[in-house]
Amino acid sequence: MSDNSIALIPEEPRFIPATAKQIIARNRFAEMVPDADQVEIFVSETVRFFDCGANFEEVHCPLCGQEISLDWWQERMGEDEDDGFKLDRYRTPCCNGASTLRELIYNWPQTFGRFALEAMNPNIGTLGDEQRRELEEILGTKLVVVYQHI
Ligand SMILES: [Zn+2]
Incomplete structure (x- = not known):
């Protein structure tokens, strides 16, 4: 059994969006991937690698x-x-x-960051450009999309 995830990480690795925006973006992302196991906000004290x-x-x-x-x-x-x-x-x-x-x-693509939105087993293949742009607008940052396959 293998898992897939989609993580969205700000282009500026140390950038963390305001908490209210994080929650709006998380809820919107969850609507885009209704079949996902879970959609989570990730915030770290230090810069982490998203592989x-x-x-x-x-x-x-x-x-x-x-x-x-x-x-x-x-x-x-x-x-x-x-x-x-x-x-x-x-x-x-x-x-x-x-x-x-x-x-x-x-x-x-893989990248580095302190903030991410992560969807486990999103079941959508790839995230559309339009959807990415909508989340970028909510979060106030360009996003790197990392597709992880384990
Ligand atoms: Zn070179």
């Missing part, structure tokens, strides 16, 4: 587009985590540019 689980395939450099080795990436993940992620800048192995782990391009 896409088994959907994770590769990481690319945001500066030159080259694929980055998972060994390099895992080492930086270990280095960056210190009671949450610091999101420091690191020299990329491909073009010696500077990038945070948040800025790397993940396929499928």
Whole structure:
């Protein structure tokens, strides 16, 4: 038995929407995924990594587009985590540019944040652009959509 979830995370990893907006957005999101097991608000003291689980395939450099080795990436993940992620800048192995782990391009998308709306087993496939935009308006932030498959 495998699980799927959809997590919506602000583009700015440290941003936390006002509580009233969180609740409105959560209720609206729940209406969009009526068959979900549950829809929850997640708030953390520190920056957390939202991964896409088994959907994770590769990481690319945001500066030159080259694929980055998972060994390099895992080492930086270990280095960056210190009671949450610091999101420091690191020299990329491909073009010696500077990038945070948040800025790397993940396929499928994954990201970092302190706030998320998460729907467990939403049963909708993908979230429509229009629905995402509606939640972005409620929360006052652009959102990254992470589809996790476990
Ligand atoms: Zn590069």
